[in-house]
Amino acid sequence: MNATYNRFDAAKTAARLFDDVAAFSADSAGVSRPAFSAVETQTLKYLEDYARAQGLSVQYDAGQNAVFSLPEDANADRFILVGSHVDSVPNGGNFDGLAGVIAGLLCLARAKSQGIGFAKPVKVIAMRAEESAWFGPCYIASKALLGQLDDSELSAVHKGDGRDLGTHMSEIGINMNRVRQHKPLMDPDxxxxxxxxxxxQGPLLIEKNMPAAVVSGIRGNVRHKKIRCIGEAGHSGAVPRAYRKDPVLAMADLLSRLDESWLTILQKGEDLVLTSGMVGTDPEKHALTRIPDLVDFSLDFRSQSADALDAMRDLLQQEVRSVERERGVKFELDAELHTAPALCDEKMVDGLSASMAKVNLKPFTMPSGGGHDAAVFANAGIPSAMVFVRNRNGSHNPEEAMEIPDLIAGTDIIFSYLTEMAQ
Known part of the structure; x- marks a missing residue:
């Protein structure tokens, strides 16, 4: 067939796919596609309908993720896996995750329309449940695929309905016996x-005025979904400072100490970010004139260095004990969630960089501050790599502003790699 590739038509197709998915997953602000929800299932079905209309093969794996391919590659024993996730955070943006799936589908549709094959068989996966916002654990689909979901993660409860992750997975048809036995749902070999x-998810490509980049590595993380600081309630005007056991100020003291250590680590040239994204006293008790008896908060620190993560974990324990002694409070830490840092495969990084040059883009590599499913694959020993696409206003918010021509540029890089460089 060898039809001419039309970038304008590809851009129109991508824009339509994004718009349609945004329409049925719209929330009060942005989009919400909860992990293992009906909306997430609807997204997979919509992408399935598009793929079938392009003459592509569609299958569902044991994790109930949608897997697309050229018909001749559907039963390939060994393949390049391209993809990302389709769930979003609550009131999030429409491009985080979904852009990677649509880019993969565009590569398949382009190959199909032009009547050409890839250097190696290619399958595109649309994964469920990457975001930690719904259950706490992150990378649920990719961990399940590789047999890495642990028991504590399976018992994590949904932020909305309070039911555990294992129940939600079972209800969409996942064989939980294999998951609970930590057996891969997809053979890594x-x-x-x-x-x-x-x-x-940051501003670097915007600042450099570059449409895309190849990723060199992915930060790992140590997270606590809920740390509780327990103090002693009292009247805001009647209890002198010396007699207070204020959990809010104790939390602030702890976070301030961690912030100072963060700065020190950065000044030494090491990589680290630290965030407390959820903070709250008991809404049934809190009041303007009341010293609260407890406060709950989250903690998330990330680094490309496993040593830096270990150091922050140790520092957290030391500072917790110190603040407890000095302020008369007690900290209760929930189970730690941990993902190791991951380096992208050097040969793949070089190949994708060469593909950037081949499609007339200046090669550029950069690290990823956010975590991604690629880290799970990389740490399982599967060569992995990523392409970043320029995006304004960060991610995990309704203001995500990826431009379609930049997506096409990133897709061109991957298509070039799949058809020529992957060999």
């Missing part, structure tokens, strides 16, 4: 390598 396109 079948995966030649993994490639993921994702919007950049």
């Amino acid at each position: 079948n995966i030649d390598c993994y490639i993921e396109l994702h919007i950049e």
Whole structure:
């Protein structure tokens, strides 16, 4: 067939796919596609309908993720896996995750329309449940695929309905016996390598005026979904400072100490970010004139260095004990959630960089501050790499502003790699 590739038509197709998914997953602000929800299932079905209309093969794996391919590659024993996730955070943006799936589908549709094959068989996966916002654990689909979901993660409860992760997974048809036995739902030996396109979640490509980049590595993280600081309630005007056991000020003291250590680590040239994104006293008790008896908060620190993560974990324990002694409070930490840092495969990074040059883009590599499914694949020993696409206003918010021509540029990089460089 060898039809001429039309970038304008590809851009129109991508824009339509994004708009349609945004329409049925719209929330009061942005979009909400909860992990293992009906909306997430609807998204997969919509992408399935598009793929079938393009003459592509569609299958569902044991994790109930949608897997797309050229018909001749549907039963390939070994393949390059391209993809990302379709769930979003609550009131999030429409491009985080979904852009990587659509980029993969565009690569398949382009190959199909032009009547050409890839250097190696390619399958595109649309994964469920990457975001930690719904249950706490992150990368649920990719961990399940590789047999890495642990028991504590399976018992994590949904932020909305309070039911555990295992129940939600079972209800959509996942064989939980294999998951609970930590057996892979997809044979890792079948995966030649993994490639993921994702919007950049920071400002670097905007500042450099570059449409895309190849990712060199992905930060790991240590997270606590809920740390509780327990103090002693009292009247805001009647209890002198010396007699107070104020959990809010104790929390602030702890976070301030961690912030100072963060700065010290950065001044030493090491990589680290630290965030407390959820903070709250008991809404049934809190009041303007009341010293609260407890406060709950989250903690998330990330680094490309495993040593830096270990150091922050130790520092957290030391500072918790110190603040407890000095302020007369007690901290209760929930189970730690941990993902190791991951380096992208050097040969793949070089190949994707060469593909950037081949499609007339200046090669550029950068690290990823956010975590991605690619880290799970990489740490399982599967060669993995990523392409970032320029995006304004960060991610995990309704203001995500990836431009379609930039997505096409990132897709061109991957298509060039799949058809020529992957060999």
